[in-house]
Amino acid sequence: MMANKILNIDGMTCAACAKAVERVTKKLEGVESASVNIATEKLNISYDENKVTVEQIENAIEKAGYKGKLETLEKTMVIEGMTCAACAKAVERVTKKLPGVVESNVNIATEKLKIVYEPSLTDIADIKRVISKAGYKALEIEEGKKEESNKAERESKSLWKRFIISLIFTAPLLYISMGHMMGLHLPSIIDPMISPLNFGIVQLLLVVPVMYTGRRFYVNGSKALKLMAPNMDSLISIGTLAAVLYGLFAIYQIYIGNSKYAMDLYFESAATILTLITLGKYLESVSKGKTSEAIKKLMGLAPKNATIIRDGKEIVVLIDDVMVDDIVIVKPGERLPVDGEIVEGSTSIDESMLTGESIPVEKNIGSKVIGASINKNGYIKYRATKVRKDTTLSQIIKLVEEAQGSKAPIAKLADVISGYFVPTVIGLAILGAIIWVIAGKDTIFVLTIFISVLVIACPCALGLATPTAIMVGTGKGAENGVLIKSGEALENAHKINAIIFDKTGTITEGKPKVTDIITYDIDEKELLYFAATAEKGSEHPLGEAIVKKAEDENIEFGASDKFTAISGRGIEVIINGKDVYLGNINLMMDKELPLKDVDKQMESLSLEGKTPMIIAIDKDIKGIIAVADTIKPSSKKAVEVLHNMGITVAMLTGDNKNTANAIGRQVGIDKIIAEVMPEHKSAEVKNLQKQGYKVAMVGDGINDAPALVAADVGIAIGSGTDVAIESADIVLVKSDLMDVPIAIDLSKKTIRNIKENLFWAFGYNTLGIPVAMGLLYAFGGPLLNPMIAALAMSFSSVSVLLNALRLKGYKPLK
Numbered sequence: 001m002m003a004n005k006i007l008n009i010d011g012m013t014c015a016a017c018a019k020a021v022e023r024v025t026k027k028l029e030g031v032e033s034a035s036v037n038i039a040t041e042k043l044n045i046s047y048d049e050n051k052v053t054v055e056q057i058e059n060a061i062e063k064a065g066y067k068g069k070l071e072t073l074e075k076t077m078v079i080e081g082m083t084c085a086a087c088a089k090a091v092e093r094v095t096k097k098l099p100g101v102v103e104s105n106v107n108i109a110t111e112k113l114k115i116v117y118e119p120s121l122t123d124i125a126d127i128k129r130v131i132s133k134a135g136y137k138a139l140e141i142e143e144g145k146k147e148e149s150n151k152a153e154r155e156s157k158s159l160w161k162r163f164i165i166s167l168i169f170t171a172p173l174l175y176i177s178m179g180h181m182m183g184l185h186l187p188s189i190i191d192p193m194i195s196p197l198n199f200g201i202v203q204l205l206l207v208v209p210v211m212y213t214g215r216r217f218y219v220n221g222s223k224a225l226k227l228m229a230p231n232m233d234s235l236i237s238i239g240t241l242a243a244v245l246y247g248l249f250a251i252y253q254i255y256i257g258n259s260k261y262a263m264d265l266y267f268e269s270a271a272t273i274l275t276l277i278t279l280g281k282y283l284e285s286v287s288k289g290k291t292s293e294a295i296k297k298l299m300g301l302a303p304k305n306a307t308i309i310r311d312g313k314e315i316v317v318l319i320d321d322v323m324v325d326d327i328v329i330v331k332p333g334e335r336l337p338v339d340g341e342i343v344e345g346s347t348s349i350d351e352s353m354l355t356g357e358s359i360p361v362e363k364n365i366g367s368k369v370i371g372a373s374i375n376k377n378g379y380i381k382y383r384a385t386k387v388r389k390d391t392t393l394s395q396i397i398k399l400v401e402e403a404q405g406s407k408a409p410i411a412k413l414a415d416v417i418s419g420y421f422v423p424t425v426i427g428l429a430i431l432g433a434i435i436w437v438i439a440g441k442d443t444i445f446v447l448t449i450f451i452s453v454l455v456i457a458c459p460c461a462l463g464l465a466t467p468t469a470i471m472v473g474t475g476k477g478a479e480n481g482v483l484i485k486s487g488e489a490l491e492n493a494h495k496i497n498a499i500i501f502d503k504t505g506t507i508t509e510g511k512p513k514v515t516d517i518i519t520y521d522i523d524e525k526e527l528l529y530f531a532a533t534a535e536k537g538s539e540h541p542l543g544e545a546i547v548k549k550a551e552d553e554n555i556e557f558g559a560s561d562k563f564t565a566i567s568g569r570g571i572e573v574i575i576n577g578k579d580v581y582l583g584n585i586n587l588m589m590d591k592e593l594p595l596k597d598v599d600k601q602m603e604s605l606s607l608e609g610k611t612p613m614i615i616a617i618d619k620d621i622k623g624i625i626a627v628a629d630t631i632k633p634s635s636k637k638a639v640e641v642l643h644n645m646g647i648t649v650a651m652l653t654g655d656n657k658n659t660a661n662a663i664g665r666q667v668g669i670d671k672i673i674a675e676v677m678p679e680h681k682s683a684e685v686k687n688l689q690k691q692g693y694k695v696a697m698v699g700d701g702i703n704d705a706p707a708l709v710a711a712d713v714g715i716a717i718g719s720g721t722d723v724a725i726e727s728a729d730i731v732l733v734k735s736d737l738m739d740v741p742i743a744i745d746l747s748k749k750t751i752r753n754i755k756e757n758l759f760w761a762f763g764y765n766t767l768g769i770p771v772a773m774g775l776l777y778a779f780g781g782p783l784l785n786p787m788i789a790a791l792a793m794s795f796s797s798v799s800v801l802l803n804a805l806r807l808k809g810y811k812p813l814k
Contacts, residue, residue, distance in 0.1 A: 001050060002032065006120050007043040007057065009036065010067040017066065024064040028052050043068060070118065072102055077113045077127070079106065080137040083220060083233050083281075086422045087136065090224065094130045098122045107467045113138065135223035159282035165213045166275040170268075173206040177268040196262035200251040203267040207244060214274040230422040236277060238426070239454035239786065243270040246447055266447065269786045273455055283798045301372040302393055306337035309381075326384045330375045338371040339386035347378025396483060396733070425769070429453035432773035448783060452772035456765075456789035465757035468804035473750030476810045481718075481733035482743045489729035492713050493747035498693035499642060499740065500673075500685060502704050503653035503660065506717055507667055507737070508629040512542055514549040515610055516626035518601060525555060527623045531615050533558045534573045534582045542611055543571075545627045566590075570613065581616040588614050593621055609662025631666055638737035639668045641813055645741060648693065652676055652684055652707070681707035698740055715740060742812045753807055757800045764796045 009021055018036035021043060025034040030051025035044045045057065054070050061068035079091055088106035091113060095104040100121025105114045115127060124140065131138040176199070179186060186192075192199040211218070221237035224230050243266040253261040305316050309327040319337045322328065327343065330336050336349070348360035351373045360376045363369060369382055371391040388394065433450040470487045477484045484490045501507050519527050532550030535543035536557050550557070561574040569590065570583010581587055585602055588595060593616055601624055605612040610628040614621055639649050650671035653660050660674035673684055681699075685707045688695045697704070697711035705727040708714030716728030717735045732739040768789075777783045 001048065002046060003049045004044070004046050004120070005054060005057075005118070006071040007045065007054075007061070007068045008071050009041050009043050009061065010069075012036075012041060012066060020064050021061055021066055021068070024060045025057055028056065028060055031057075042071065070102070071120065072116050073119050074114065074116045075124065075127075075140065077115065077131075078139045079111055079113050079131065080139065081220060082106070082108060082111060082136060084108070086230065086234075087220075087224070090134050090227070091131055091136055094134045095127060098126055098130060110467065110471065134227055135220065156282065156285045159278060159285055162213050163275065163278045163282055166210045166271070166278055169206045169209045170271040170275045173203055173210075173268050173271050176206070177203055177265060192262040196254050196259040197251070199262055200247070200254050200265055203265055204247065204251060207247070207267040207271045210271040210274050211240070211244065214278060217274065217277075230426060235422060235425060235454040236273065238429075239451040240270040240273055242447060243267070243273075243451055243786070246443070266444075266451075269451065273451075273786055273789075277455075283801075301335070302391075303335045303337050303372075308384075320388055322384055322387050324384055324387055328382050328384055330380050330382070332375055332377050332379065334375050336369055336371050336373050336375060336382075338384045338388075339391050340369055340371075340382040340384045342367050342369060342380055342382045344382075345378050345380035347380050348376045350374040350376055396478060421765075425454065428769060428773065436774060445783070448786060449772070449774050451786040452784045452789045453769060455786055456768040456772045456784070456792055465761045465800050466754050468801055469750055469754045469757060469807065472804050472807040473746060473753070476807055477743065477746050480739070480742060480746075480812050481736070482739050482746065483731040483733060484743065484747075485729050485731070489713055490747050490750055492694075493696070493730065493744050494751045495694045496647065496696045496713060496744055498648040498650065498688055499696045499698060500650045500652050500688065500707070500711070501669075501737070502681075502697075502699035502707075503651055503663060504629060506698055506700050507635045507651060507663060508631055512545040512611075512627045512629050514545055514625060515628045515630075516605060516612075517623065518626075519623040520596065520621060522617075522622045525553065527615060527625070528553060529555050529558065530575055530578075530580055530617060530622075531582055531613075531625055533560050533575050534563075534571060534580050534615075536560065542613065542627045546613075546625060578618050582613055584612075585614065588616060588621065591616070591619070593619055596621060598624065606658050607662060609659040609666075611659075629663075631663065632737060634736045634738045635667050638740055641738070641741040642744075643668070645744065647744070650688065652681055682710040685710045696740075696744075698737070700735075715743065738813070745813050746810060749810060750807060753804060757803055760803070761796065761800055764792075768792065768796075 012018055012021065021036050022034045025031055025043065025045055028047070030048035032046045032048070033044075034046075036042070037044070043061075047057070058068045058070070082088055082091065085108055088108040091106050092104050095101055095113070095115055098117070098121075100118030101115065102118070103114070103116040106112070107114075113131075117127070128138045175184065176186065176190060188194045190198050190202050217233045218237045218241070221230075221233035221235075224234050247265050247267045247270075250261040250265050302319060304319060306319050306322045307314055307316050307329045308322060309315075309329065314329060322338050328337060328340060332347070342363055342365050344365065346362070346364045348362050349369060350360045351370060363378075363380070368385075369380075370393070371386075372393045386392070389398070429450050432453050433446045436446050436449050466487075470490060473490055474484045474487075484493070517524050517527065528546070528550050531546050532555060535546045558575050562572075564572045566572060566583065566587060569587035570581065573580050573582075581591060581593075585595070585599060588598070598614060598621055602612045602614070605624070605626045608628075610626040612624050612626040615623050615625065642649050648670050649668075650673060651660065651664050651667075651669045652673050653663075654674075654676055657672075657674045660672050663669075664672040676684060681704065685695055685697055689712070694712045696713040696715055697707045698715040698717070699705075699708055700717035704716075708716060708727040708729075713730060714728040715730045715732060718731055718733040730743050732743070772784050772789055774783060
């Protein structure tokens, strides 16, 4: 079968590159034509799907030195009209049948569809059309957000109103239908012994408003049945309609003179089932609202307005009207509207909304500031650098929303079962009824069995078990500065038994500092004066550390002349007429200077993981300044906690073995992998995986990106590069390594919560269905009343949600 596909090609620079891509793809068996447009960087390829796959085409392009990826679009859509896991499965099924749909996932808890598709084969109109045909409504996220903003609240209010109306009619119906059995008085006009027909008609008149109030069950249920994809509403509508239709038959029998049928009316069961399930749905909607509180809190952090300077005037504008490079004014106590860089003033800013750190951070001219943080005490002006969807807060909200909308692999089991569950239940209800008919039971008994099985087996709890826990877990992570990007990452993290840390910028600060100053016949400040003046013109990180130290000591710099950088050795410069050398021992040996006992001092400092530099003035060695990348305060504690969790800790660095071993010893690392080239980092991750470890990689730089992707879970430090953050599965906003064990611990607790939810949901249905089918009755026990079945079904969904909400009490590891 011939297929036509479009692939995006990365890495091309000229027409020759385009030709190379065409050449390698055309060589593949089954490829009929391949044409590359260098301007759009796209490959249009026609091929026989029986002879070659997209994966093989992508591999051939990669071998040629480029990257080919099937052109796809990802959309998130709000789906209206779903009531249970079977509905979600129906939406997934119809969308997956569309040509070019690569992935389609529905989250019943958030009522969102995430769909990945090839725009050349299908479009949004097609997606909306098939969803509408299946009986649901799809809204694109932009229009969905307008609807969504108050939808949860509206839904809760609507369900509460429906419950109250249903209760108003169900309470007297229960009194009339069952009161006389308990010796309660009924007026003679509706007494079953005196006026059986009136007794039946009054109950019918009371059940109709309840059915009308719960008409959504019938509308949705019948649509699903027509499409041969029955859902929870189908079960409820079949069960209650069966009860009401039997009631109508009973009224007819009373009318023609069979007054004994007055004791066989079933209207109160139908009304009570509808009322109790509406109550369950209301409690469910309230609980669901609580699961997404993390997102609501984040969205509520940003102020609505901003004060900016335009054309020399201060004006107040809506936050969406702030442009990049606008000068924003923030007074003490106000929230910052967008991200930026301070151009005037100094202050301390409370960034706890982002980092969880309650201590305000000092900010001065040049400092970066984050939207939604609180200006504590200073008046500042800052230049907007990121606005609207690009702000840090917006990116966090987007990440959390995507994570909450994604599925964990554990959810797939529940999905598969939910897809077959409802038809199986209908089959079991019919089977149960047939068995008891054969056993010689009367119609009322058989109807009780049929309705009880249908009502007790609704798979709501099954569908809610995973997404609710993921929503609460990822939301709790965001509150604590741990951004988990997907359900898959959340699940994989709990299996981790080895963690590789990149050294620079991850275990260490990534900013070298002066650690030791050793002098020979010279004052320490004077030595620092010569060293800092010499390094003032250097851009080397070690030189910057010396300059910073001098600035901190308020040492003024002198004038330098004839600056010469000697590759791999150091620098030579003239300061105040004096010849100054600053560099390693090889530089001093080249200049034939007497080394005194410098070499022993140098070796000792090197073994401590420091980089020592010798300073000579007028051919006389005057001292050593050692510089080291200092360890982050949280690194040692984080490694201790990980060891307590039974996790092996490794460190990866390009540094020499002495420096790596020194840092590793101080922190307590198990495996130290030194002198690794950036391009070999991912190979080291794969090496550990081959040894049977489930590996997490923690890094911050561009060169860590391949290793982050190769790891089972990639964890990026929030202060790292955009490339690292993009490649990672988890982002640590605070750049605090203690958040690594927190991420793993949160994952373990969330997965445990999901397993508990699935156990209760599966266990409930496994036990509930046989009881409803009359298993206990067969052995002399009671028969399950459909009203009790409805109460139990509602309770199962609410209990799963309440269990998921327990995660909201999660306390991070200390």
